[in-house]
Amino acid sequence: MSFADFPFLKYLANTVDILLVWYVIYKIIMVIRGTKAVQVLKGIFVILIVKLLSDYLHLQTLSWMMEQVILWGALAIIIIFQPELRRALEQLGRGKFFSRSGMQEEERQExxxxxxxxxxxxxAKRRIGALISLERETGMSDYIETGIPLDSKISSELLINIFIPNTPLHDGAVIIQRASIAAAACYLPLSESPFISKELGTRHRAALGISExxxxxxxxxxxxxxxxxxxxxxxxxRDLKLDAxxxxxxxxxxIPSTKQASSTMWGWKGKKK
Structure with missing residues (x-):
């Protein structure tokens, strides 16, 4: 008895096989996402396309060069991707490989x-004025363009340094996308609500304005x-204690971990322009 005797089981096995392959590829992409390996993969695709074109156009010298690149490319990939491969194997050994995307997003949020x-x-302890806005589902590219682009990984030290008085970037808002500081010294719209307390300054009005x-x-x-x-x-x-x-x-x-797999950024399904 074999699968050939049961066509339904054969089709089911083939379907499961394809789904498992796609899932493994997806997890590999999640592992290398945001690393230098992404750019290397793009270079590999370019080489493969050049090889196919050179064969089609009968460019023998170029085709031979691409063959040599592909021939030795396997060894080069192992060397270049060594950190990513080691990290993937470590996660596989710890049983975390198949839950990496959720954990990665949760770690980024924290x-x-x-x-x-x-x-x-x-x-707050030193009374340094600050205005920080975190982008969610609604895109903030229009406001980012009003500031100075940074595209820097977020850190407490960088945020503090930006808002130090009398520095070039301290006046205006910092806008954060995911775990990056997109821009500083950005202009935000001021709220025109008549119910805002008169004791609130421009920063509070800008914070309310962008939230509206x-x-x-x-x-x-x-x-x-x-x-x-x-x-x-x-x-x-207003007047929040640090814990609050x-x-x-x-x-x-x-966001709940069950929603992370279908989200693109902090539970946000996309950007509305």
Whole structure:
């Protein structure tokens, strides 16, 4: 007895085989995403395309060169991808390979939260004014273009340094995309609500204004009092203690792990322009 005697089982086995291959490829892409390996893979595709074109056009010398590149390419790939391969094997040995994407997203969220909380705590104690906006589902490219592009990995030290008084980037808002500081010294729209307290300054009005036109989360550190505030969905949460601020920020950013596989950034399904 064999699969040939049961066509349905044969088709089922082939389907499972294809799905498993695609899943393994997907997990490999998740492992190398955001690393230098992505650029190397692009280079490999270019070489393969050049090889196919050279064979089709009968360019013998170029075809021979591409053959040599492909021949020795396997060894080069092992050397170049050594960190990624080692990390993948370590995760496979720990049983974490098949749960990496969810863990990676959760780790990124926690890292962003801790970086912001640490920076805000430092600036609040020293009454350093700050305005930080986190992009969510609604795109903020229009506001990013008004500032100075940075495209830098977020860190508490960089955030603090940006808002140090009398530095070129301190005046304006920092906009964060995922775990990167997209731009600094950005202009945000001021809220025109007549119900805003007169004691609130430009930073608070800008934080409320951007929360009225996008679903972003915006953090304000008062230069006069050092008070911490947070706006989202047109609501202002004022004078937050550090623990309350951390909890509010975490609840707005962190998503259930069951939703992470279908999200593209912090539970946001896409960007609305």
């Amino acid at each position: 890292y962003v939260i801790e970086s912001i909380v640490k920076a805000v705590d430092y600036m 036109v996008t679903d972003s989360i915006t953090i304000v550190v008062s230069e006069e009092t050092g008070a911490i505030s947070l706006t989202k969905n047109g609501e202002l949460h 601020f951390r909890e509010l920020l975490s609840s707005a950013i962190i």
